[in-house]
Amino acid sequence: MSKPRLAIVGIGQYYRKLESAINEYFTPVLKADIAEVQAAGDALRPMVLSSRPDAILLLTPNHIHAKQILDLADLRIPTLVEKPLVTTEKDLDLVLESLRVNPLLYCSDFYLDVRAAPLLAWLGRPYSACLKKWIVVEADGKGLWGKGPSGVGAITRAEAVLLEGEGPARSFDGREWLWDPLHGGVLWDLAYHCVVLWHGLFEGPLSLVSYNAGRVRNALARPAAETYATLELHSSTGIPFFVRVGKYQEHENHRSFRIVGTNGQACMMFRDPNVFLVQAQAAESVAILTGSFYSHGVEAFREYVESEPSQPHGLEHAIAATRLIASVKQLQQAT
Numbered sequence: 377m378s379k380p381r382l383a384i385v386g387i388g389q390y391y392r393k394l395e396s397a398i399n400e401y402f403t404p405v406l407k408a409d410i411a412e413v414q415a416a417g418d419a420l421r422p423m424v425l426s427s428r429p430d431a432i433l434l435l436t437p438n439h440i441h442a443k444q445i446l447d448l449a450d451l452r453i454p455t456l457v458e459k460p461l462v463t464t465e466k467d468l469d470l471v472l473e474s475l476r477v478n479p480l481l482y483c484s485d486f487y488l489d490v491r492a493a494p495l496l497a498w499l500g501r502p503y504s505a506c507l508k509k510w511i512v513v514e515a516d517g518k519g520l521w522g523k524g525p526s527g528v529g530a531i532t533r534a535e536a537v538l539l540e541g542e543g544p545a546r547s548f549d550g551r552e553w554l555w556d557p558l559h560g561g562v563l564w565d566l567a568y569h570c571v572v573l574w575h576g577l578f579e580g581p582l583s584l585v586s587y588n589a590g591r592v593r594n595a596l597a598r599p600a601a602e603t604y605a606t607l608e609l610h611s612s613t614g615i616p617f618f619v620r621v622g623k624y625q626e627h628e629n630h631r632s633f634r635i636v637g638t639n640g641q642a643c644m645m646f647r648d649p650n651v652f653l654v655q656a657q658a659a660e661s662v663a664i665l666t667g668s669f670y671s672h673g674v675e676a677f678r679e680y681v682e683s684e685p686s687q688p689h690g691l692e693h694a695i696a697a698t699r700l701i702a703s704v705k706q707l708q709q710a711t
Contacts, residue, residue, distance in 0.1 A: 379403045380681050383424045385444065386410055386435035389550040390458060397674035398433075405429055410436055413444075421447050431681045434458065437551075439559040442467035449477040454681045456482040460568045460701070461694040463559040468698050475688065482680055483690035487569045487646065488576040490672045494652035494663040495633065495644040499525055499577055504676035510667045517659030520640075528637030528656050531615055534578075535636070536570035538621045538646075541628035548623070554601060558709065561601030563589065563701050566621035571609075571697040572690070573633055580612035581696065587704050592624040607704070 382402035384391060387409045391398075398404060406427035413420055413436070424432060432455040434444055442462045448455060461483050462468050475481060488496075489504065494511050496503040498521065513521050520527045540546050554560035574582060589605035604622035611617060622628060631646035640656025650665040665672075680689055 380430040380678060381405045381428060382431050382433060383427050383429035384408065384433045384435065385413060385420070385424070386433070386437075386458075388435065391433075391435050393670050394433075394435075394674055397668065397671040400671065401674050401678040402431070420444060421451070424448060425451060429453065431677070432456065433677075437553040437559075438463045438564060439553065439556065442470050445471050445481065446474050449474040452478045452480065454480040454482055454677075454685060456484050456677050459483070459485045459572070459694070460564050461698055463564055463698070463702065463705075465699065465702055468695065468702075472695075475691075479688055480685055481688040481691060482677060483688065483694035484673070484677075485569060485572045485690060485693070486669070486673055488572050488690070488693065489676055490669050491646050491650050491665065492573055492576070492633065492644055493672075494650065494665050495642070496576065498642065498652065498654065498663070501577060504672075504679055506675050506679045507665070507672055510665055510672060511663055512666055513661070513663045515660060515662040517661055518657050520654045520656055520659055520661035521663060525635075525637070525642075527640065527654060527661075528635065528642055529639030531635055531637050533616050533618070533636045534574065535618045535632075535634045536573060536620070537630050537632050537634075538566040538569060539625065539628040539630045540566070540623050541625040543629070546623055546629075548601075557601045558705060561589070561605075561705075562603055562621045562623055563605050563704060563708075566623075567605055567607060567619055567704075568697050568701055570607075570619045570621065570633070571700050572693045574609075574611075574617055575693040575696045576690075577633075577635075578611065578613070578615065580615075582609040582611055582617060582700060584608075584700065584704060585610050585616075587707070589704070589708055592622075602708070609700075 383406035493507045548554040585608040589602040592603045603624045607619040609617040634643040642654045645651045652663040654661040
């Protein structure tokens, strides 16, 4: 079977992480960098159309997603948009209107689509079928893996932490638009992941109880968008959800999603490899997501493209996260 033809718009930092997998699962027929796209003005649609793609990757800055989605909608082919989908309610309304023309919008979120696969499997939630072969259960004390969430009892709280204080992810370098106080910052870059994860894992909308967001003052950070934030959220089902995210904070490097129950807890630790740990009844269950995370993400998109889809992917989670983070940004701008 021939590989789907892929048009790639945006060939920056994230593209370079995906490049090897893109070449494995697709045939690239267009690679347009952001400067080329901006210089072309309204020529994005003919540029993409002339390459005759079967699918599109939009790996461009947050604030131009909506315009590009609208420009390409009448091509009516699967289009992946890197998170966040958009960064304002106005742009969200425009994108939702565009779905009347092209509903095949793949709202990408690397944590929900790939890295949380063992957690989704344990909870009995849907995830890409191609990832199943990469989940390895290394230990299963007292059959905790098979029991699913009932093994930890009633869920009493959830906590998400994405602190990137070390390595190349610790800053906004290479993604300078993240310094924009409205369209950037760690709320869009990291907290968005956490809220999407919540909605992929649980039922019920979230409401904001409180938030704190600010800027780390050091030689690397600029006084613009927030570089750390905490959110206290509450679900309609009564489960509190706590989020803590940050960059530019030295020696703070931790990524996890933890579920606390009346009889135990489960924690998805976003490492390399990802480790999922359930602890209850004086026993432990351990599952690992093996393989390349970036490869998995591209493979999952190919699975969607080849499924002859008629519906968007991840849209409801993206809508919920966009609206919540946009509301926090509005509060932040008002103070």
